[in-house]
Amino acid sequence: MNRTYAILGGTGALGFGLALRLARSGGRVVIGSRSQEKAEEAAVRARAILAEGGAATIDIQAAENGAAAAQADLVFVTVPYAQQKTLLSEVSGRLQGKIVIDATVPLAPPRVGVVQLPEGGSAAVAAQAMLGGGVRLVSAFQNVAADKLQSLEPLDCDVLVTGDDRAACLEVVALIERLGLTGYYAGPLANSAATEALTSLLIQINRQFRCQAGVRITGVT
Numbered sequence: 001m002n003r004t005y006a007i008l009g010g011t012g013a014l015g016f017g018l019a020l021r022l023a024r025s026g027g028r029v030v031i032g033s034r035s036q037e038k039a040e041e042a043a044v045r046a047r048a049i050l051a052e053g054g055a056a057t058i059d060i061q062a063a064e065n066g067a068a069a070a071q072a073d074l075v076f077v078t079v080p081y082a083q084q085k086t087l088l089s090e091v092s093g094r095l096q097g098k099i100v101i102d103a104t105v106p107l108a109p110p111r112v113g114v115v116q117l118p119e120g121g122s123a124a125v126a127a128q129a130m131l132g133g134g135v136r137l138v139s140a141f142q143n144v145a146a147d148k149l150q151s152l153e154p155l156d157c158d159v160l161v162t163g164d165d166r167a168a169c170l171e172v173v174a175l176i177e178r179l180g181l182t183g184y185y186a187g188p189l190a191n192s193a194a195t196e197a198l199t200s201l202l203i204q205i206n207r208q209f210r211c212q213a214g215v216r217i218t219g220v221t
């Protein structure tokens with residue numbers, strides 16, 4: 001049975017890339033937005049991109065964030081850090097019992113090239129505390145460039161996955177493989193501080209080399 005994936009903030013750079021890859025892998029995708037109209041525009045655009053790429057079956061729907069979360073098996077959170085808490089408080093009831101994959105990086109503009117982790121340790125730890133133990137929170141995708149996800153090309157980078165529910169993390173690792181990347185379970189949610197912090201280091205490297213750097217885990221056999 002194909003699963004339904006909701007992407008809250010799926011109209012944005014990262015969420016749209018995830019929507020494309022999830023739909024291409026055969027999943028039912030619901031692009032979430034604050035605006036039904038904006039979600040529908042993104043869904044139309046995503047269907048066109050995948051149809052042009054030759055995808056046979058494409059199931060991409062559109063909804064406001066709350067309705068998107070309500071109909072999903074797995075929910076992605078892809079909004080800017082400044083909006084993460086507001087969004088989660090609005091949809092919390094729709095997330096209970098589900099795997100929620102949070103990609104939030106706690107960047108504090110304008111100093112985005114400097115690590116500035118929030119009180120409590122990390123954005124993902126704060127999200128879990130807010131949503132409660134009924135939500136299987138998994139932190140992932142902080143170190144993957146949105147443009148690269150949207151390109152639909154094979155990606156030369158890995159995804160670090162953390163969370164206190166190991167089974168949920170391993171489910172997400174398996175899903176990541178279906179998206180054309182390699183995922184690694186990297187320990188409890190407290191370790192999300194490392195992946196969230198790493199983004200500022202990648203931003204520094206991107207500026208130096210005018211690139212979109214990612215991370216690769218080596219030595220794993």
Ligand SMILES: NC(=O)c1ccc[n+]([C@@H]2O[C@H](COP(=O)([O-])OP(=O)(O)OC[C@H]3O[C@@H](n4cnc5c(N)ncnc54)[C@H](OP(=O)(O)O)[C@@H]3O)[C@@H](O)[C@H]2O)c1
Pocket residue numbers: 009010011012013014015032033034035038039077078079080081083086087103104105106107141142143144145146147
């Ligand atoms: N961009 C990347 O390469 C990248 C890579 C890894 C992780 N991340 C992380 O992923 C998250 C999303 O990044 P992004 O670059 O995709 O962000 P983005 O394009 O700036 O925004 C994503 C979506 O968030 C929603 N949004 C914006 N302002 C909002 C508000 N005030 N309240 C509620 N929703 C709001 C918008 O959706 P609607 O207007 O449709 O509601 C927007 O399309 C961030 O936490 C970022 O740190 C980004």
